[in-house]
Amino acid sequence: MLRLIYLFCLLVLVAKADAQSLQGYVVDGESGLPLGSVTVVNVKTQKSTVTDITGFFSLGAGYNDQVAFSLQGYKAVYKPVPFSRGQAEMRVEMQRLSFELEEFVLRPGYSAYQIDSIERKAVYSRALSRHKSTVGSPVSFIAEKFSKRAKRIFRFQKNFNIWEDQKFIDTRYTPQLVQQLTGLQGDT
Incomplete structure (x- = not known):
């Protein structure tokens, strides 16, 4: 019985060692300024967080999980979590959305x-x-x-x-x- 308890504790510790935390900063791709209020979501587990005013975030994520970054006015970014023991670091650059106007015809002088x-x-x-x-x-x-x-x-x-x-x-x-x-x- 003691062996089973020991084996169970060992499995729990191994599972904990595999758990990983992802943290990093989200910045504007053009200016390099930090972006606050960016929604960061682990696509696999659906856990989410929001960046602070300095662009910093921290999120629980395992190796090779997909993490989505989204903010209105910017293109959404999807990144895999890099391999790391314990804690992974990530710097994400988001690009602004650019809009195109529909084609229009200019007719000068017409009422x-x-x-x-x-x-x-x-x-x-x-x-x-x-x-x-x-x-x-x-x-x-x-x-x-x-x-x-x-x-x-x-x-x-x-x-x-x-x-x-x-x-x-x-x-x-x-x-x-x-x-x-x-x-x-x-x-x-």
Whole structure:
């Protein structure tokens, strides 16, 4: 029985000797300044900690465990724990995230109305490009006269042109400009 107790104590001591602590500093990759409030997580055990204002952290981790470092505005870093007896040291450099703007088109000299008009014409280009048939093609001419779809398209073209004219007038001649040019006040 004494042998079993001795063997059990020996196993516990060996297991404790294998336990490892990881500590180190997290710094900005460009400036080298310490980063506080970085979340440090042992991916295997899900134990976590947060760096202090000097960038220092200490976390329980075994050899070859994955440790994740994350902070908003920085790219996440994953590092394996290096082999060490007892305590491992680590210096982690985090890189800032860089954002790209989406592509945009610069149209100097265009008003908001003109840009909107160009975009609407591009959206409805297929319907707006349809032309009425001439008398030279009698079958197409007759088919268009009785086709509901053709009538709808031509009605849309007519309304689209009316809307374009109205939007142009509304953007070009504001109520203040009309009052200034004519001297009229109100709805007279």
